[in-house]
Amino acid sequence: MADVTQVKTTINGEEVNLLCEPRQSLLEVLRDVLGMTGTKEGCNDGNCGACTVILDGRIVDSCLVLGVEAEGKNITTIEGMASPEGLHPLQQSFLENASLQCGICTPGFLLASKSLLDQEPDADEGRIRHWLAGNLCRCTGYDKIVRAVLQVSKAK
């Protein structure tokens, strides 16, 4: 077994010191080392987007990032999306629009949608569908997800 490495990173605004092996993905580190199981494993090869997290302002598939690469980085996971005051508007909108069934893809869709609207608050339907192409959902048929994001977008 390779030596464990110490990693100092920031997750959802809090400084975190952790130990991981270089071979562990950021997804494995979040779930297995830190017990943050909100980030889901889908395909584990970068096709489905279920493990999406925001890394230094950009969405990435956490299965395709090594835990050791988190050193000095700023990470947002689904656990950091709601505030003590309540759900994020996108979370609320997903509930209102019944945009989830089994829920495995939902954290990834929420973070991907958040990163889009953070950068482009008035994203239209075409832009939303393009941006979410890296997230797969086998339950909803996507339309309810797109409608939920559109409801929060300022595009009208």
Next chain:
Amino acid sequence: MEPFEFVSPSSIDEAVKILASNGDKVRIMAGGTDMLVQMRAGRRTAPLVVDVKGIPELNNVSYDASKGLTLGAAVPCYKIYQDKSLAATYPGLIDSASLIGGIQIQGRASIGGNICNAAPSGDSIPVVIALGGVCNIAGPNGTRQLPVEEFCTAPGRNALENGELLVSVFIPAPQAKSGATYQRFIPRNEMDIAVVGVGTSVVLDASGQNFVSARIALASVGPTPIFAKAAGDSLAGKAVSEEAIQQASELAMSAATPITDMRGTIRQRTHLVGVFTRRTLNNAIDRARGG
């Protein structure tokens, strides 16, 4: 994944020393979007992974209007297409950078990594060949340059020798009345691997009615991306016409050596090379006339 050691050098010299002293025990990682998938599937193993994203030259994007673009080998796709001046200068490169994977992949994947991964279907490679791209390689004996069309040697294999790494890709500044395009055929709209991809660049004369030169390169129709030199050369000096474009597309079809696999048959792929050579040439001509 099998266990490995991880190092993150901060200079080219340091990286070259690590690479040279570890021979074939080492794998270079940039965005990791291909490499980590291959490691997890057991298709590649390495006791040592070298992350090159901490080396300044590999993150550098510099454009000189009199020379061209030096694109660091680890620069992720989104940094290319978010750069408005690059987008205006190299729309063909933007075609590729904005269709590799989804937004998540584009946050990590680089053109340099795409070239080093040497997949026959690498979406950025044809247009970089068409634009006359050159690989800047550093190694134990200093630096060397290699045209991109000579860099991929077999599926998943490239021309890097022991101890070498790809530092950047140089793309010459576009000439007046020039245009480039990359398009691919996929059964979906996003997130797929090219059944056929074609990258073309054209230079027209001042009137915009005659070809000065053209370069055409193909993806997914051979063991490596293919530079269809004869197809591009056939256009030089000719008037822009349907006949000339048709003839070039037939030469591109004869340069293709596709296989039949789950994504397409030899016959379909050969046909598509013709269709996409014509489409990309027409699009590149429109861009050349507009710019």
